[in-house]
Structures are given as structure tokens and as C-alpha cells.
Amino acid sequence: MPPLIRSLAMALAVATAMQAAPPAELSPEAVVQKQVEAYNAHDLDAFVACYGDVIEFRTLDGKVAPEQGLAPLRKAYGEIFKRSPKVKVKVLNRICQGLFVIDQEQAEGMGPEPVTVTAIYQTWHGKIVCVWFIQG
Numbered sequence: 001m002p003p004l005i006r007s008l009a010m011a012l013a014v015a016t017a018m019q020a021a022p023p024a025e026l027s028p029e030a031v032v033q034k035q036v037e038a039y040n041a042h043d044l045d046a047f048v049a050c051y052g053d054v055i056e057f058r059t060l061d062g063k064v065a066p067e068q069g070l071a072p073l074r075k076a077y078g079e080i081f082k083r084s085p086k087v088k089v090k091v092l093n094r095i096c097q098g099l100f101v102i103d104q105e106q107a108e109g110m111g112p113e114p115v116t117v118t119a120i121y122q123t124w125h126g127k128i129v130c131v132w133f134i135q136g
Contacts, residue, residue, distance in 0.1 A: 025125055025126030026126040027126075028096060028098070028099055028100065028101050028121070028123040029094070029096045029101055031050050031123055031126055031127060031128060032050075032094075032101040032103065032121045032123070032128065034046070034050050035047055035050035035051070035128060036089060036091060036103075036105075038050065039077075039087075039088070039089055040088045040089060042081040042085070042087075044074060044077060044078050044081060047077060048070055048073060048074050048077070050127065050128055051070060051073060051127055051128045051129075052124060052125075052127035052128065052129040053069070053070060054068070054069065054129065055068060055069060055070065055073055055128065055129060055130070055131075056068050056129070056130045056131070057130075057131050057132075057133070058130065058131070058132045058133075059132065059133055059134070060132055060134055080110075084109050084110045085109075086108070086109035087107065087108070087109035087110050088107075088108055088109055089105045089106065089107045089108075090105065090106045090108070091103050091104070091105055092104045092105065092106055092116070099122055099123050099124060100120060100121065100122055100123070101120075101121045101123070102118065102119070102120050102121075103118070103119050103121070104116065104117075104118050105117050105118070105119060115135070116135075117133060117134065117135045118133070118134040118135075119131055119132070119133055119134075120132040120133075120134075
């Protein structure tokens, strides 16, 4: 088989295989860890990429943040990264169960003292779709 035809056949085979097998989804733990790393690096694009198109932020008392979705997420965290250039989070404890990841986190760089927060992340198809926060 001539080299050009062999190359075209190989390219077609690779393209067909890519269509047949979609990329593997990140596990719930992997997507949450990826967003923690993006947060700590202040990589807004990588951070937002961890979230589904429809994202909700809630508190355990039933309150839902008034603005939902990726645009408000990008705006809010972009402002945090600009306002607090030393902000970072350290995962103190993590529990993974099914589609949920529960992190007890210590946030530093937003004020004079670290703040401990618990975040419950719900994932779906490799993206974070809902987050509940417990602070206190």
C-alpha cells in the first residue's frame, strides 16, 4: 500500500475509534481534586471546566444562591482570585461515596485567619453539578 494511502487509512481508523469511544469521564473524586488544584493555581478556565453547564450552590438550610450557572461562577471566582491573590484551600478530610465527594477544607488568604468549610460536591458525568457549603 502506498505511504499516502496508508497514512489516510490510519487517520480514518483513529477518527473512527475516537467517535466510537467517547473520552473517559473523570471520577467524582478526580473532578473535585482537579477543581481544588485549579482553585489553588488561580486557573479560572480550568476551575470552571470542572463544573457542569447547570450548577447550583446551596447551603444545608435549603438556601440556594440567587445566581446559578457558569457565567456567575466565572465572575465570582475571577473576583476572588483578583481580590485575594494568596487564596488557597487545603483538603483536611475527604469522603467519597457514589456521585458525592465531601471535603472538609481550610481556606487561607481571604482574611487574617484560615476558615474551615465543608463542601459537599455532587457530580454527574465527570462534572460538578451541585455544591452545598457548611461554614462555621
